[in-house]
Amino acid sequence: MFPIVVERGSSKHRTHMMILMAIVLVILIAVAFILPEYQVGRVNRMWAMAIAIMGLNLVLGYGGLFALGHSAFIGLGAFVTAWLVQDLRFDYWMVIPFSMAASFAFGSLLALPALRIKGLYLVVITIAVAVVFPSLAKIETFGIAEKTGGANGRIIDEKVIPTGLGKALGFTETEPARYRYFLIVAMVLVVTFAVRNLLNSRAGRAIIAIRDNETGAAVSGVNLVRQKVFTFGTSAAMCGLSGTILALDKGFVAEQDFLFPLAVEMLVGLVIGGVATLGGAFIGAFVIVFVKEFSKNVNIDFGLFVLDGKGPFSALIFGVILVIVTFFMPRGIVGSLKPTFMQRVYRIDPKAPPLPENLTRLS
């Protein structure tokens, strides 16, 4: 029976994929109705982090560029959202293209140092950006602090009033997270498929080629400057989208939400999930949102001593979980389990294209 082996593109493969998609969709929809409102909010946060981690993965995992300042892109997306919704009265879904565009521009700009600088030096420069960014949000000139809320933060009091279909399905004003959930899931699906398509295409192969051997990529005709700028920009745009989701979900933006530790958290999620794997972003997001939450609820009575996650030990418990996972799965959860899964459970074999009719082999 196992492993199940199918050929890529065969009718069997397609049927399996349809079934899988159907199951995933049912689960995704069910989550919104089964979980209580505050948990749906947390799931939304997980989706937001998954999109952001996927963005980081594009630059770091597939592009091989060690950038560690992606908290700034999330922050920019969130502030643009606050500004557009509060001052210009945008609907929440109309904000998305603008926050993505702003982050794309910012990210492309940051790609410029990455063209010359590599490895640890690029890490330091991107960290600098992440560290400086929250302070920039507090600058009084140009009315920046006014738009971002400065040091006090800013409430986004956007009211979700379900109309039409939303109303018919029974959504109410008191459940904004549940109402937004569907748009967020739709965005997650679009982003995931876009990234997957990208990685299996001419542009994606060029990104990986630059990572594995830059000189080889250049003499094969890959424009290094353009590819790197686009990779950085796309990655930042995904983080901008993530920032919009986070800001709306929390209903509040403040510079202290986008400090450097957020970038580290994303990196932790990426490494735990699996660098350069598509599914890793979701596992990673789950870990940094739910496992972290779980570590706060741990309460083990050792008789003499109670290990209580509510106190300062929550970070310790979370840390121990991370250490154990990385110790047993050094290439991340997805990266480590995938080979075994393909060997034992399910594998898609590539389909060889037809040979040319007038093939003459060289000796």
Add this chain to the structure above:
Amino acid sequence: MSQLSVRDITVKFGGITALDSASFDVEKGQICGLIGPNGAGKTTLFNVVSRIYDPTEGSVEFEGQDLLALQAHEICEVGAYRTFQNLALWKGLTVLENVMVGAHTTTSAGYWRSMFKVNTKKEESELREKAYGVLAELNLEDVAFHPADGLPFGTLKRIEIARALIGSPKLLMLDEPASGLTHAEVQELGSVIREIRDRYQLTVLLVEHHMKMVMALTEKIVVLNLGRKIAEGTPEEVRENPAVVEAYLGSSK
């Protein structure tokens, strides 16, 4: 007029002169060997022509076009492709994908089109077929879906040749293709290079240490020593040139 014309190329790295006013021409359809002892500047010259290094002085023209005005990623647009002595394959991609990237300039799907699969299906499947065909020509289709890593060195070298061939080069620059190969593989490689030249009507510029192969394969040889050109001519002429003999064997004086 010759197809590739290298004029007075000088390359200095700090105080070291790697190439000192080297000039030579390669005719269309020729297999031209570039030889010399270690440190002669052969690979440096290759890197200048493929635009990885900028020369301090001199000019390189390919079919009347100034190559030095181009960037590294633009030289394959004029039809110049190269391979590397120590391989420059991409381990994260399969062998087939490696060859597909070789045709980067002849395909067009950009970022947005790739992401949302706008009008890419035909191009992608044609590219796959073409890459598979090129691999089959070099008898490599069995490893098409293997990562370009952990295969025998000779196979990897052939994959690099396939990657260059898919772009329909006019000039194929091979940097020590025989290094690390077994005796049998070297002989096979020699005939493959000649067949490729005949079939694709291209010019081959070959850096090689394997003298027997160079002598048997090339129509013209340029000899470099310590950055200078010391001889040029047919294999017979070069073999009898006293300066070449001295560079390789040392003089008795």
